[in-house]
Amino acid sequence: xxxPILEAKGISKSFGNIKALDDVDFxxxxxxxHGLLGENGAGKSSLxxxxxxxxxxxxxxxxINGKLxxxxxxxxxxxxxxxxxxxxxRLIDSFSIKDNLxxxxxxxxxxxxxxxxxxYSDIFALNLNSMTPVSELSVGEKQKVEIMKLxxxxxxxxxxxxxxxxxxxxxxxxxxxSLETLSQEDEKTIVLIxxxxxxxxxxxxxxxxxxxxxxxxxxxxxxxxxxxQLIELMMGEVKTSKFDKNNxxxxxxxxxxxxxxxxxxxxxxxxxxxxxIKSGEVLGVAGVSGNGQVELANIICGIIKxxxxxxxxxxxxxxxxGVKSRKKLNLSYIPENRLGVGLAPGVSVLxxxxxxxxxxxxxxxxxxxxxxxxxxxxxxxxxxIKAPDVKAEISTLSGGNMQKLLMGRELISNPDVIIAAQPTxxxxxxxxxxxxxxxxDQRDKGSAILLISEDxxxxxxxxxxxxxxxxxxxxxxxxxxxxxxxxxxxxMAGINx
Amino acid sequence: xxxxxxxxxxxxxxxxxxxxxxxxFLIAIIVGSIILLIQSKNPFDVFSLMLKLxxxxxxxxxxxxxxxxxxxxAGLGIAIINSVKLWNIGAEGQIFFGAxxxxxxxxxxxxxxxxLYIFLLLASGFIGGSVCILLxxxxxxxxxxxxxxxxxxxxxxxxxxxxxxxxxxxxxxxSLNFPAAAYVSESVYLxxxxxxxxxxxxxxxxxxxxxxxxxxxxxxGYEMRIAGGSALTAIYAGISAKQKAFIAMxxxxxxxxxxxxxxxxxxxxxVSTGISQGFGYTAIIVAAITGMRPLGIFLVGSxxxxxxxxxxxxxxxxxxxxxxxxxxxxxxxxxxIAQFFFSYEIKRVEDx
Numbered sequence: 001x002x003x004p005i006l007e008a009k010g011i012s013k014s015f016g017n018i019k020a021l022d023d024v025d026f027x028x029x030x031x032x033x034h035g036l037l038g039e040n041g042a043g044k045s046s047l048x049x050x051x052x053x054x055x056x057x058x059x060x061x062x063x064i065n066g067k068l069x070x071x072x073x074x075x076x077x078x079x080x081x082x083x084x085x086x087x088x089x090r091l092i093d094s095f096s097i098k099d100n101l102x103x104x105x106x107x108x109x110x111x112x113x114x115x116x117x118x119x120y121s122d123i124f125a126l127n128l129n130s131m132t133p134v135s136e137l138s139v140g141e142k143q144k145v146e147i148m149k150l151x152x153x154x155x156x157x158x159x160x161x162x163x164x165x166x167x168x169x170x171x172x173x174x175x176x177x178s179l180e181t182l183s184q185e186d187e188k189t190i191v192l193i194x195x196x197x198x199x200x201x202x203x204x205x206x207x208x209x210x211x212x213x214x215x216x217x218x219x220x221x222x223x224x225x226x227x228x229q230l231i232e233l234m235m236g237e238v239k240t241s242k243f244d245k246n247n248x249x250x251x252x253x254x255x256x257x258x259x260x261x262x263x264x265x266x267x268x269x270x271x272x273x274x275x276x277i278k279s280g281e282v283l284g285v286a287g288v289s290g291n292g293q294v295e296l297a298n299i300i301c302g303i304i305k306x307x308x309x310x311x312x313x314x315x316x317x318x319x320x321x322g323v324k325s326r327k328k329l330n331l332s333y334i335p336e337n338r339l340g341v342g343l344a345p346g347v348s349v350l351x352x353x354x355x356x357x358x359x360x361x362x363x364x365x366x367x368x369x370x371x372x373x374x375x376x377x378x379x380x381x382x383x384x385i386k387a388p389d390v391k392a393e394i395s396t397l398s399g400g401n402m403q404k405l406l407m408g409r410e411l412i413s414n415p416d417v418i419i420a421a422q423p424t425x426x427x428x429x430x431x432x433x434x435x436x437x438x439x440x441d442q443r444d445k446g447s448a449i450l451l452i453s454e455d456x457x458x459x460x461x462x463x464x465x466x467x468x469x470x471x472x473x474x475x476x477x478x479x480x481x482x483x484x485x486x487x488x489x490x491x492m493a494g495i496n497x
Numbered sequence: 498x499x500x501x502x503x504x505x506x507x508x509x510x511x512x513x514x515x516x517x518x519x520x521x522f523l524i525a526i527i528v529g530s531i532i533l534l535i536q537s538k539n540p541f542d543v544f545s546l547m548l549k550l551x552x553x554x555x556x557x558x559x560x561x562x563x564x565x566x567x568x569x570x571a572g573l574g575i576a577i578i579n580s581v582k583l584w585n586i587g588a589e590g591q592i593f594f595g596a597x598x599x600x601x602x603x604x605x606x607x608x609x610x611x612x613l614y615i616f617l618l619l620a621s622g623f624i625g626g627s628v629c630i631l632l633x634x635x636x637x638x639x640x641x642x643x644x645x646x647x648x649x650x651x652x653x654x655x656x657x658x659x660x661x662x663x664x665x666x667x668x669x670x671x672s673l674n675f676p677a678a679a680y681v682s683e684s685v686y687l688x689x690x691x692x693x694x695x696x697x698x699x700x701x702x703x704x705x706x707x708x709x710x711x712x713x714x715x716x717x718g719y720e721m722r723i724a725g726g727s728a729l730t731a732i733y734a735g736i737s738a739k740q741k742a743f744i745a746m747x748x749x750x751x752x753x754x755x756x757x758x759x760x761x762x763x764x765x766x767x768v769s770t771g772i773s774q775g776f777g778y779t780a781i782i783v784a785a786i787t788g789m790r791p792l793g794i795f796l797v798g799s800x801x802x803x804x805x806x807x808x809x810x811x812x813x814x815x816x817x818x819x820x821x822x823x824x825x826x827x828x829x830x831x832x833x834i835a836q837f838f839f840s841y842e843i844k845r846v847e848d849x
Binding site: 351 | 511714716717719722729731732733
């Protein structure tokens with residue numbers, strides 16, 4: 001590296017007895033898009049949190065613009081032009097775009113806001129009035145405002161943590177163009193943190209790879225490095241699996257008939273949706289987020305009760321009945337929102353592990369802690385979950401381990417029907433693989449599976465049939481082997497041939 | 498220049514709450530000593546007298562434990578309600594209402610067997626406490642009204658009702674114009690077990706175990722924890738968070754109502770303003786210090802009972818009884834600060 005704008009050397013950081021970062025080096029060069037690749041829990045986010053002053057490293061040195069920084073804090077980091085976009089948005093929903101962009105004291109476009117806003121709106125293809133409240137924005141638009149916020153706060157080093165996780169394929173392509181413009185015209189130094197190979201190859205010029213808290217490869221030239229090389233670095237091994245679709249399909253286990261739903265804001269989010277899944281079958285639901293998938297899942301699982309139409313689980317009509325009626329018929333739901341819906345924050349790992357079937361550990365009013373502990377130990381062993389202290393709050397687990405706990409909890413009972421919403425979002429390649437295997441394994445055991453996903457690869461890989469949802473309607477239903485990425489993509493965008 | 502930042506600890510010592518209490522108590526003793534020194538009293542003399550007269554003999558110990566009963570019971574009720582992350586500030590009113598309900602049943606019924614009668618009267622007290630919190634509980638689950646405000650306001654309503662009753666319809670003609678209801682018959686007094694210790698203390702032990710069981714060992718306690726952790730997770734799990742909150746509030750109110758009933762049957766023997774001397778408020782301190790743990794509430798409640806007795810006896814040597822209230826309040830203050838330091842760490846950051 002010629003002339004690094006930021007140098008981090010020998011950075012180490014532990015949480016409890018888990019070593020998150022172990023002697024990590026990282027260099028950034030001005031005006032370049034860097035990729036930071038690694039599995040979940042590899043230490044990417046921890047490293048970024050150290051660069052943005054949120055965590056203090058236990059060891060190591062940080063040099064910014066040739067100046068040795070002893071103790072970085074968020075204020076100081078922002079004064080050195082380091083800005084970060086976190087996976088969870090840090091916008092104030094009730095404020096306008098303008099207020100969010102100009103909120104920080106380091107904002108540099110107080111006076112010529114309109115000019116700057118229109119310039120960067122062009123770069124980001126954001127077609128919105130700056131007085132629009134953020135709450136009215138789509139997820140993709142919020143992401144753009146988050147990145148714009150860094151520019152407005154005069155950040156020259158932009159750390160983007162999984163920015164494409166919430167974007168549609170079209171939005172991802174658009175983001176790539178925007179970031180290239182920023183790096184070339186504004187000389188912004190950009191770090192793209194991701195575990196998606198395709199994006200890191202598309203977006204970046206140089207790649208860093210982390211594994212288990214260590215930097216296993218530095219400054220690889222994106223043009224020359226191969227996919228297999230990157231996978232080997234990231235995983236230590238290459239896995240390619242294709243699932244055969246000669247699975248035996250049995251009797252119908254889940255049926256939704258003519259479902260329509262109008263939400264509290266009086267928006268018709270579902271219109272006459274019908275579907276049917278047989279035992280041993282995976283039905284994939286493609287669609288951009290917010291086209292009715294969450295509502296459909298919540299209706300099938302009994303969380304939403306005031307809908308039109310009927311839901312039939314294993315020949316039993318459960319329309320109008322609640323969550324527990326579905327549990328009795330052995331239906332499992334893996335919700336999109338892990339911490340907050342699937343898992344209760346502030347509650348112990350042990351308590352969270354029992355949410356699906358805690359009543360099986362009950363004897364009258366008594367809840368047996370031993371039964372709960374034994375079941376949890378089964379989960380921990382079977383799904384190789386890292387949980388240092390089961391009585392500690394769930395938030396002491398890493399994101400990947402939380403999802404393993406949630407998946408394990410929902411699948412261990414060998415359910416008849418599984419509703420899985422975005423089951424692999426934000427997970428690393430090996431975790432994705434193991435979750436795909438779990439889903440196929442359940443399919444072969446005779447579960448009827450509704451797989452809601454935005455990841456087309458995943459849908460094509462796992463599904464027997466695909467439906468595409470757009471504006472609350474099923475716009476296509478097709479056997480996976482007859483489907484192409486093009487016709488599914490067009491349907492997702494609402495274009496009918 | 499140095500700057501300080503706060504960061505939350507991922508792992509917290511399991512005994513943190515206990516250590517926090519000890520630290521808080523130590524701070525309270527130091528603060529109390531300073532106040533005594535300002536008044537030119539020897540703190541060592543005052544505290545040893547307090548100790549001697551609160552736990553030094555069977556009689557004084559039983560006085561202390563009798564005093565602890567309402568603190569513990571009301572504290573347990575607060576802790577049960579807090580399992581769903583709700584705050585009951587209305588234990589004081591529920592204590593009075595428990596006594597009022599008891600007296601109402603007493604006036605309108607008569608049972609030969611005094612044990613059966615005592616049981617019925619205690620049950621009336623429990624139900625009275627539940628009735629007292631019914632309005633806050635309903636407005637919480639139906640309309641989402643903040644329970645802190647409504648339970649607090651109920652205290653004023655119940656206190657007004659008490660004043661009305663003991664000056665009006667229930668006023669004892671033989672009380673020489675002192676506002677109080679008539680005494681209950683001696684046959685329904687709670688018997689003492691040893692010294693002056695009321696059998697109410699045994700009930701208190703039983704209910705401590707019940708509260709511990711509900712919170713830590715029962716399905717209901719588990720469902721309350723999930724509902725308290727995340728309303729959305731509760732919906733997802735098929736747990737009705739509102740139903741849990743409602744039941745928790747009724748049970749918690751009942752615990753405080755039972756405290757009022759025991760106080761009436763063992764101490765005052767009639768409805769008067771003396772049924773509670775702020776027990777319902779001190780119980781909040783007790784519950785908060787222990788991090789809402791039933792066994793801790795039992796221990797800290799007992800200690801606070803002793804402090805109250807100790808505080809009242811040192812008046813004989815010219816020291817205000819407020820010293821024990823200062824110690825109670827400072828213990829909470831110190832313990833909360835200590836709990837904060839067990840949960841967060843302060844890091845020094847150098848600015849350049």
